[in-house]
Amino acid sequence: xxFAKISPKFIFEARKGKENNxxxxxxxxxxxxxxxxxxxxxxxxxxxxxxxxxxxxxxxLHEIYQSKTPLIYDIQELFRxxxxxxxxxxxxxxKLNKSDFILTENYNIRLxxxxxxxLINTIKDNFxxxxxxxxxxxxxxxxxxxxxxxxxxxxxxxxxKIEFNVPNITLSRNDTLNLKNKILKMTPQQRKRLxxxxxxxxxxxxxxxxxxxxxxxxxxxxxLNLD
Numbered sequence: 001x002x003f004a005k006i007s008p009k010f011i012f013e014a015r016k017g018k019e020n021n022x023x024x025x026x027x028x029x030x031x032x033x034x035x036x037x038x039x040x041x042x043x044x045x046x047x048x049x050x051x052x053x054x055x056x057x058x059x060x061l062h063e064i065y066q067s068k069t070p071l072i073y074d075i076q077e078l079f080r081x082x083x084x085x086x087x088x089x090x091x092x093x094x095k096l097n098k099s100d101f102i103l104t105e106n107y108n109i110r111l112x113x114x115x116x117x118x119l120i121n122t123i124k125d126n127f128x129x130x131x132x133x134x135x136x137x138x139x140x141x142x143x144x145x146x147x148x149x150x151x152x153x154x155x156x157x158x159x160x161k162i163e164f165n166v167p168n169i170t171l172s173r174n175d176t177l178n179l180k181n182k183i184l185k186m187t188p189q190q191r192k193r194l195x196x197x198x199x200x201x202x203x204x205x206x207x208x209x210x211x212x213x214x215x216x217x218x219x220x221x222x223x224l225n226l227d
Contacts, residue, residue, distance in 0.1 A: 003030050007091045009098070025108045029101050032109040033090070036116060037083035038076065040123055044141075045075050048148050054155070075151075078166050079144060085169065086122040094118060095210055131167040143167075179216065179224060180208050194223045 003012040012030035026032035049056050049071060059070025061077065090096075102110040111119070127144075130137040138146070147164055154162040183204050191201050200220060207214045216224070 002088065003091070006088065007096065010096075025106075027109065029096070029098065029109055030087070032101060032111055033087045033115075033119060034083065036111050036119060037087055037123060038080065040120065041076055041079055041083055042069075042072055045072050045079075045144070045148070048145050049075070052148055052152050054148070054152055075144075075148060078147065078164055079140070082126050082140065082169070083123065086119065086126050089126075090119055090122050093122075126169065129169060131169065133165070133167055140166075179221075180214075182224060183214075184208060196220060196223055 003010065007030070010029040012028055015031065015034065026035050046056065046069065054071060056069035056071045059074050061070070061074045096115065100112055100115045102112055104110060127140040130139055131143075133143050133146075143166060147166070150159065150162055150164075153159045183201065186196075186201060191198065204214050204216070
């Protein structure tokens with residue numbers, strides 16, 4: 001999986017927990033990050049649903065339970081991928097270790113405050129990205145609110161049809177895993193042949209080893225792509 005490539009120190013097999021396969025009892029660090037991210041998304045959806053006045057106990061994709069909130073889970077499915085992306089970005093940009101997590105007395109994994117803050121900020125940044133939506137550009141947070149509003153209009157027959165359209169994020173990155181591996185494995189002879197400055201290669205390697213994203217300028221990128 002992608003998690004095995006970007007964080008091989010953390011073992012991730014599937015979305016499951018230690019007890020009865022419940023996701024909220026994280027059995028590993030990746031599930032702990034995903035759980036925390038989904039909880040943030042769930043909380044935000046609940047606030048909007050309650051403000052608009054919908055009943056969160058009535059769902060359409062998930063079964064209806066008065067003691068649960070299937071409508072929240074339904075809406076969550078539309079934006080769950082932003083949480084997945086945020087976790088991947090955090091793992092790529094920050095060198096996390098097992099010491100950044102807490103093992104509870106029940107042997108479940110939890111995030112330490114520093115990691116939780118980093119994930120919150122990453123999710124916040126992604127939800128503040130503006131993307132084309134209905135002919136204009138809106139933040140994902142506004143799109144989430146608009147979709148829930150449209151659902152409420154459909155329920156009370158203000159609209160006779162409804163379409164959920166969540167635009168994708170266009171990622172602009174050139175520090176791919178292949179390029180990172182090429183930089184880490186580059187010999188002095190290859191560096192000289194490609195005309196890459198020694199200090200440039202040093203700092204790129206240093207950032208990669210420290211788990212940070214690297215900015216590869218077009219001139220250097222064109223040289224790397226020659227090899």
